[in-house]
Amino acid sequence: MPADAFFMFPEADAMILAMSKTDQGLGDFYNLISPKIRDSKRLAQNASAEEIARYAPDLVLLKSSNFEGTANKLDQLGIVNFTMELESAEAWNSELLQLGKLLGKEERAQELVELYVKRNQMVRERIETLDHEKLPTVLVLQFSVVDGTTAFEVCPDSWIQTQMVETAGGVPVWTDSGLASNAWSKVSFEQIAAWNPDFIYIVSYKTPADKFLEAIYSDFTWKSLRSTQSRQIKAMPSDLVSFAQPDSRWILALQWMAANLHPALFPGFDMQSEVASFYRDFYHLEDHLIEELARSLQGGVNAPAMPLQCPCNAPAMPLQ
Amino acid sequence: MNIQSNQYHARIKRNRLLISTCGGLLVVLAFVTLLVGRYPKAGFTPPARIFNDPLMRNIIVNVRLPRVVLAILAGAILAGAGFVFQMLFSNPLVEPGFLGVSQGAAFGAALVIIVAGYSTVLVQISATVFGLLALALSYILARHFRFGGWMLRLVLAGIAVSAIFSSGLAMLKLVADPTRDLQDITFWMMGGLWNSTWTNTLSVLPVAAVSLAILVAYRWRLNVLSLNDRTAHSVGLSPNRDKLLLLFVATVGTTVVISVTGLVGWIGLIIPHLARRLFGSDSRHALPGAILMGAIFLLLCDTIGRTMLAGEIPLGLLTSIIGATIFIIILTRRRHGANL
Numbered sequence: 001m002p003a004d005a006f007f008m009f010p011e012a013d014a015m016i017l018a019m020s021k022t023d024q025g026l027g028d029f030y031n032l033i034s035p036k037i038r039d040s041k042r043l044a045q046n047a048s049a050e051e052i053a054r055y056a057p058d059l060v061l062l063k064s065s066n067f068e069g070t071a072n073k074l075d076q077l078g079i080v081n082f083t084m085e086l087e088s089a090e091a092w093n094s095e096l097l098q099l100g101k102l103l104g105k106e107e108r109a110q111e112l113v114e115l116y117v118k119r120n121q122m123v124r125e126r127i128e129t130l131d132h133e134k135l136p137t138v139l140v141l142q143f144s145v146v147d148g149t150t151a152f153e154v155c156p157d158s159w160i161q162t163q164m165v166e167t168a169g170g171v172p173v174w175t176d177s178g179l180a181s182n183a184w185s186k187v188s189f190e191q192i193a194a195w196n197p198d199f200i201y202i203v204s205y206k207t208p209a210d211k212f213l214e215a216i217y218s219d220f221t222w223k224s225l226r227s228t229q230s231r232q233i234k235a236m237p238s239d240l241v242s243f244a245q246p247d248s249r250w251i252l253a254l255q256w257m258a259a260n261l262h263p264a265l266f267p268g269f270d271m272q273s274e275v276a277s278f279y280r281d282f283y284h285l286e287d288h289l290i291e292e293l294a295r296s297l298q299g300g301v302n303a304p305a306m307p308l309q310c311p312c313n314a315p316a317m318p319l320q
Numbered sequence: 321m322n323i324q325s326n327q328y329h330a331r332i333k334r335n336r337l338l339i340s341t342c343g344g345l346l347v348v349l350a351f352v353t354l355l356v357g358r359y360p361k362a363g364f365t366p367p368a369r370i371f372n373d374p375l376m377r378n379i380i381v382n383v384r385l386p387r388v389v390l391a392i393l394a395g396a397i398l399a400g401a402g403f404v405f406q407m408l409f410s411n412p413l414v415e416p417g418f419l420g421v422s423q424g425a426a427f428g429a430a431l432v433i434i435v436a437g438y439s440t441v442l443v444q445i446s447a448t449v450f451g452l453l454a455l456a457l458s459y460i461l462a463r464h465f466r467f468g469g470w471m472l473r474l475v476l477a478g479i480a481v482s483a484i485f486s487s488g489l490a491m492l493k494l495v496a497d498p499t500r501d502l503q504d505i506t507f508w509m510m511g512g513l514w515n516s517t518w519t520n521t522l523s524v525l526p527v528a529a530v531s532l533a534i535l536v537a538y539r540w541r542l543n544v545l546s547l548n549d550r551t552a553h554s555v556g557l558s559p560n561r562d563k564l565l566l567l568f569v570a571t572v573g574t575t576v577v578i579s580v581t582g583l584v585g586w587i588g589l590i591i592p593h594l595a596r597r598l599f600g601s602d603s604r605h606a607l608p609g610a611i612l613m614g615a616i617f618l619l620l621c622d623t624i625g626r627t628m629l630a631g632e633i634p635l636g637l638l639t640s641i642i643g644a645t646i647f648i649i650i651l652t653r654r655r656h657g658a659n660l
Contacts, residue, residue, distance in 0.1 A: 149515040154631075177630035185631035188514055189383050193375055194359040221382045224375035 002061035002084045003030060004248035005096060008112055008282050009105050020047060027240030027296060033289060049073035059102060063246075065182075086246035087160045089120050089167070115281050119251045120167070123258045126265040127169040136198040136261055138170035139227075140236070140244065142184055143204050143212045152192060153184035160246045161203070168258035169265075173197045189221060196226050199261060200233040203244045208298050209235035234260065237271065237299035252278055256299075272297065335605035338598060342612035349616060350392065353623045354384050362627055386521040387513050391622040392615040393521075393528045394513070394577045395587060399614020400535050401570035402588025403595065403607050407546040408563050411471045415588030416451075416574045419474070420481030422583050424454025425575035427485040430492050440523045443579045450485070451575030455567065457481045510634035511584035513622050520580045531573025532611060538566055542603035584636055586643030587614050593650050617642075 003019060006012050013034050020043040031038040043051065049070050052060060060081040062071050074081040082102060085091045093113045100109020140161045142153040154174040155161045158181060165172040173195040179185040192200075202209045202216075213235055222228050236244040236253060243253035255274055259266035272294060279285040279293060355365050359379055369376050402415040416422045428450030429443045436442060461477035468476070544552045545562055552559040578584075595610035618635075621642060625633040 151514070174630070179629075179631045186514060187631055188358060188626055190358040190379055190626070191630050193379060194361060221378055224378050 001086070001245075001247055002063055002082075005084065005086070005092075005099055006061055007033065008096075008248060009100070009103055009108050010284055011103070011105065019043065029240045032240065032292065033283065033285065049077060049079075053077050053079060061099075087158060088163050089116065092116060092250070112282065116251055119255060123167060123254055127167065127258060127262070129265070130169055130262065135169055135171050137173050137195070138165045138168075138199045138201065138257075138261070139173050139192065139195055139197040140165060140201045140203060141192070143202055143209065144206065151186050152189065153186050154179060155184055156181045160250055161244055164244065164250065164254045164257060168254055168261055170199065170257070170261050193225060198227060198230070198232060200225075200227045201236050201244070201257065202233065203236045203242055205242050205245070209238065209242070210298050235299040237275075237297065239275070239293045239296045239298070243299075248282060249278070331600065332605075335599050335602075335609070339605060339608055339612065342609060342616065346392065346612055346616050346619070349619055350388055353388055353619060354380050356623055356627055357384060358627060358630065382518070386518045387516040387622065387626070388619065389525070390513055390516045390521045390581065391619045393525065394581050394584060395591075395614040395616070395618025396532055396611045397528050397573040397577050397614075398584060398587040398618070399591035399595075400532055400607065400611040401574045402614075403592040403603075403610040404535055404542065404566050404570045405588070406592050407542045407603060408566060409474055410546055411474055412593065413471065413475050413589070414478060415586075415592075416571070417583065417585045417588060418482065419458040419478040420454035420485055421451045421571055421574055422578055422585070423482045423485035423489070425451040425578040426583050427489045427492070428575070429579040430489050434492055440520065444523070444527070444576050447575040447579035448572050451571050451578070452568070454481050454485055455571055510636035511578075511582035511639075512625075512632065512635045513581060514626070514632050516580070524576050524580050527576045528573050531569050531576075534569045535566065535573075536608055536611070538562070539603045539607040542566070542607065546603075582636070584618070584639055586639045586647070587618060590643045590646050590650075591617060594646070597650070 007030070013036060019030060019037055019040075047070075052070070052074065057079060060074055060079055062074075062081055062083045064083055064085040064087075071081050071083050080102075082099065084095045084099070086095060093116060096112050096116075097106070097109050100106045100112075103109075140155065142151075142155070144151050144153065154177075156179065157172075157175045162172050162175060174187075179187075202212050204212065213233065216222050216233055217228065217231075222233075225233075227233050236242055237256050238244075241247055241249065243249040243256070252271075252275055255269070256271055259269035259271075263269075275297060276290050276294065279290045285293075352364075355367060356363065357365070357379070359365075359376065360369070360373070365376065370380065398416065401421075405414045405416065405419065406412055425447040428446035428448070431450070432439070432442045432446040458474065458477045458481045461480065462470070462474040465473040465477060467473075541557060541562055544555055544557055545559055545566070549559040552562075574588075591614040592606075592610050595606045595613055598613075599606040599609040618639070621638040622635055625635055625638050
């Protein structure tokens with residue numbers, strides 16, 4: 001998200017900031033790294049241009065989903081704003097450079113881009129050695145429980161989650177399915193069964209994705225799927241936010257996914273250490289903050305090995 | 321007299337045949353739709369696959385079958401309740417959604433879920449209480465409006481009460497979780513059966529089935545109750561008691577189903593009109609006909625919604641598009657004989 005990109009510049013915290021509230025339920029990264037943000041009042045997610053104008057900002061950073069609604073109005077009010085898409089590796093590189101120019105910190109922006117390129121390249125070079133006719137099929141599935149109902153959703157083809165799967169050496173099964181191009185689309189269990197992917201990665205932005213795994217593995221309906229039988233349904237890594245989104249940590253999700261899909265190509269891959277080095281290099285976080293984030297690391301990162309026989313507890317919520 | 325008697329008996333015979341045909345069609349469709357879906361590929365799957373594919377059997381029994389049962393129940397109760405409302409209020413423009421019952425039920429269900437978490441019993445009770453409250457409010461407001469005939473006043477009151485509860489639902493979500501996008505209330509406002517399981521289907525089955533049974537048992541009296549109260553009283557009915565009972569039963573059945581399916585509009589409005597076109601205005605045949613036709617309609621809409629695309633099409637979207645189209649056709653075609 002734009003805020004994640006912004007805080008990668010060390011001078012960010014010294015600037016006078018107004019931020020919107022987070023809409024994800026795993027935690028608040030900014031409260032952790034910035035006492036100033038923690039103690040300040042936050043804007044609503046859907047703050048109007050007029051509300052933003054009250055702060056007389058020199059610069060407003062927006063995500064592309066707000067472009068028409070808010071950015072146009074900010075233009076009319078003469079407030080400088082920068083809309084960031086962040087839905088691909090290329091977008092992250094180019095938009096970081098642009099952000100660096102706006103902040104007068106081009107050198108730092110270049111350094112960040114090089115860090116991303118290095119990690120990305122390390123994955124791409126190894127994946128290129130594979131036979132592309134034999135790549136595993138992958139489904140990235142968002143689980144959400146809203147109003148007592150469980151929904152399975154898949155993302156549009158153009159989003160970063162789809163690119164992550166392709167870069168990591170997988171074949172996303174949901175592309176070319178005529179799904180919505182700008183929002184998560186609900187799919188039925190039948191559709192998941194029809195795809196029957198080799199790997200399923202569970203994403204959840206409001207509650208830890210790990211919670212859904214036990215329910216899946218103990219649900220009779222899911223037992224027939226290939227990925228269930230081979231125990232290749234895993235939770236995408238997260239700490240205070242899920243890594244599988246247009247967030248600065250997308251590169252960690254990519255690295256993890258690549259190592260998970262092709263472990264032979266990434267021997268000795270250690271997610272804990274990659275996460276620690278990420279926060280050190282990209283955010284210059286101190287060790288105690290990195291340790292605190294490591295404690296909240298979840299997902300298929302350091303989850304204990306599942307027993308061979310699934311527990312026969314009733315699922316926490318209906319899964320069909 | 322003989323000619324009239326013969327015509328009457330011929331009509332009765334025709335209607336009974338039509339009801340049997342609708343019933344048979346529903347049974348056939350229920351079986352066919354079990355073989356239609358996205359697995360193993362979109363469309364119809366030959367039955368032989370059931371014997372060779374355990375996942376197919378699993379999907380039919382645990383995914384499609386509860387959904388088909390719920391679609392039939394929901395379509396039946398919404399159409400039946402709509403028919404009863406139109407007869408009792410002598411208003412062809414009412415349905416549970418237009419009188420705020422559906423919106424009140426959705427509000428009640430969402431309120432309990434936000435306040436107390438999801439509990440099947442609490443959600444159904446809350447949905448029923450608020451559905452009844454909305455109906456009462458619509459009726460009371462209509463009595464107090466100062467302009468227009470009864471038909472118009474009831475519709476206007478229903479629109480107002482529906483709007484109050486719809487926006488109340490949106491406010492609930494905003495207040496409870498201000499960081500969430502309001503799109504999260506899509507489930508309640510557009511309806512859907514994608515979350516149907518044996519647990520929630522069986523939880524509504526008893527109440528919905530009993531409601532339907534009572535409505536069908538009372539179908540004989542609906543003809544008289546739709547007349548003025550003096551006439552109804554003169555033939556031995558207690559119109560106030562019977563009307564209250566029917567309204568209560570129709571509302572309870574509707575709200576219990578909505579607590580699981582969300583708002584599914586247009587069925588209660590369109591299907592009774594279609595039923596009267598087909599069966600005439602005699603409730604003895606038109607009500608069971610409406611119930612069967614409602615079940616068929618919703619089953620077809622849901623099957624289309626879960627099969628046509630990889631992503632689920634919201635059920636309310638389909639019933640609205642198809643229902644509104646049929647509504648326009650009904651209103652623009654010349655009517656022959658059938659009266660409300």
